[in-house]
Amino acid sequence: MNDSSPGEGHVRVVGTAHVSADSVREVEETVKAEQPDVVAVELDEGRYRQLKGGSPDDIEASDLLRGNTVFQFIAYWMLSYVQAQMGEKFDVKPGADMLAAVETAESEGLDVALVDRNIQTTIQRFWRRMGIVEKMRMAGELLFGFADARGVGAVFGIAVGVFLGPLVGLYGDAVGITDLILTRTATAAVVGGAASYMLYTIASFYLDGDDALLAGLGGGTAIGIILSFGLGIGTGLATAVLKDLGIAIVGSLVIGIVAGVAVGVVAGVVLNAIGLFAPAEGVEDYEEYDMADLTDGDVVSAMMEEFRRFSPGGAEALIDERDAFIAHKLVALRQSGHDVVAVVGAGHKAGIESYLERPETLPPMESLVGVSEKKGFPWGKLIGFGVTAVFIGFFVLLAMAGISNERLLTIFGAWFLINGIFAGTLAKLAGARWSGALVGGLVAWMTSINPLLAPGWFTGYVELRHTPVNVGDIGKLNELLSDEETPIPELVGQMFDVPLFKLIMVVAMTNIGSIIASFLFVTYVIPVIASDLGGASGVANLMFEGARNSADLIWRTLT
Template structure:
């Protein structure tokens, strides 16, 4: 019977192996066999070495999760609580990128990644030997790896995954369109007035009634989309009675269509008054002018983005072609040669020194700690590890005193030291300051009608954009509603993001695990499918959909901030004298609120 030893158990190996060590304590030995994870020759070397040496234990460069994957067992699902750690989604992206690169290389060379480790496990079981899992938990490694990557390197890694979806020109065009449209939107919101192009100018040029119709159309369409989300079942029953396909898209179209007609009717008949949140023609005209202004900015940005995207894609296409030639020229037998591997490792260190430490050096030490423990217990060990780890591990085995403390090799890394703490302190200070100011403002009773309108606008714009994009990404309604519901608060704290909360709730409805990465790699390997089909298939994979939900929810909240301050505030503040009057009004209200608190305390 073969007994597996997980990383945390190796400190007490005597009680964890079915067979006792063949030697006295302190007299064990370790033979390190360096392999290439995508080499058929390495598979044969593993089988031959184990058969010839017949060790007590075969140690493999795996943790429990990866071992279970190789054995075809179901991996553990993600703990929903992990989603609130903020960087979890990005760490999975990093893990996916590393996995994709290895899978792609293995496909080119005709060998499944991990075949060397599987051969070691199978050979150990065939000969009745123990199997020790001596690598650090992969999630911990990826967390520490990600924390030490610079922002530029993180973007580079994400770009590698993006280019896997399709040809560089097609991907560049798509990204250019999206980024250009967003840039155009931002410029239109923030800087348009500086160039003499603002919504007020549009209203004056076209006339308030014409522009009000545009505002009513847009406001009605948004309202219709909200109504559809609340009464989707009712729309479904209506469409069942009509000769119209009853699909999600037709129900959305029905909701938006009804809302648009109502919005235009309100604008055409002089507006609608509902307390302080009235939709007058002037306000609808402001909305319409804002929409036309943003539309012009988005269109211009999109055109510029597409042009730059096509150019960048053409340049990247040449690099990709060169990379493909480099892969074809790889001599797989050289991958296990020390000088070749050393050169590869040094190149990676130049690319990302801190990340190389987490991915290579720390794991060398971690694995060496486990192997030293086995050796000291008297076991004869064959350690099957990637060739890039062999030199570092053997150095530690020759000089165990040089091993860093195990405590320094585990746990989460913060990445940037004092900067990270200052960033967190600033985020918390902003949140606390905002909440205190808001409470004082409410206590002071400063223009309650204006305050109500401001809060409702802030809440609704954040909620609709963040929650709407979450739903567009495929979120269940509770997930979209939670993401939209907290977006107003998270928009004032850079440490919080509505996508975390939307993802947390979404994990209650879907099972996400590391096996999803394999499915994504298979989809990306389909070089014949169009980009739209690849994206649609990827969206069906729970992990990708979760990442998409978290990302788009955050984008929605970010866009909302650009909408509220330059567009909504001028609209709401017109009755009190414009935006310039807001700071004084808010400060007066906060001062009155503080006076109330001080009198109560004293």
């Protein structure tokens, strides 16, 4: 296009498919024919350096403590993996169009301008703009292959099931879930897990990877259920050992999660049937497009609209804001009198050209950079402060009920130890250094009472002080995941050799350890410590008594 005032330069926007060989040829031919002053490319400094064979920026250790860094990299990994899969399908390296633009400009002696927003900013804003349902849909697609209501229901069911588990352990007797059922379920889970691994190992000699995995999981589940519930083998021993160790929480968590997922999936199927979360009509999976279709702007736009339907907030950060950011850069080049060929993804072309035609509609540049504020009511902060208030109130009410300081210190010490042991142990099992596991364990008691913090962030901080992690690791992970012949256990081992994956697992396992410890504490530890007080119900009665005493004290003080 060429919309400019007298004395200004002009901009021609070339829309490409990032994995299309035809786009590479179009870019090379256009740059050579136009001979502009500047070739502008949809790259930031980090991606440009990586595309040219340099090293991308490392993750700063301090950034991890600001929260959501790992989740943002998972989102970036997902987007990168989809593009890598498309590039493999069409036998073109992702980003080849941008590299062609840069190399052609350099060979012709033309200037190159990097006009895209920093990828870290984009992913951060992408993650924060996504709503909770959108994140659940993404998780459902990654875990179950469902990006509709079934996926949302399954992920929501897991979350509900994790919280439902301790309630099953505490009050299961009221609905017929006895200790025997809990220990049998725990036995089935342990035996089934071991059997699944052995069956998978055997099946991998005769079946392909996915078939071997399904055979292992299906066979192991059946063996665990039959041996534990059908034949009752080992039930007596399991009941004695598991109950004494308090590991029946495994059974309560399994029951809670299975129930939650089942209800969530059924609800998802019903919602799908009435049309909620249904896929956009007329939008096909990219595998059904041939090369000619892929470079067609209408098809790329249709794919963008499907993503916008999937995640309106994410699309705003990933597409709309970048349209405006790139347009700002191009308008500045045009106003400086430069003739520009801008090479951008086809999905951005229409939005950028609209801004170039009417630059007065551009949003302020300062609104497109920096930390993006979440929209809507801050439920996360409210829940976080609420959990902290409940924890503090627990000790205050017990103190007001007359519980001795020694007993309160015993309860707090148990909370500190169980959180530290579980968080630190799981961090170490995930490959953390001893120093990282120790730090995660020491802060787990504090972070577990505030969902706005996570012990994994502190463990990850220590890990990053010793092991550099950068965006380039995502490419390594994509290469590993594209190998369909490597056995899964070997593949997992190779993924742990990639620093980014190891960091993600260390952070996740530290957090999971703290979560398990918190539920175990409420479900089993408090009843043991407070057995002479009447167990969990006795502690609850003492808290009510503490509340009454507090109210009386406040009333006497005021009157």
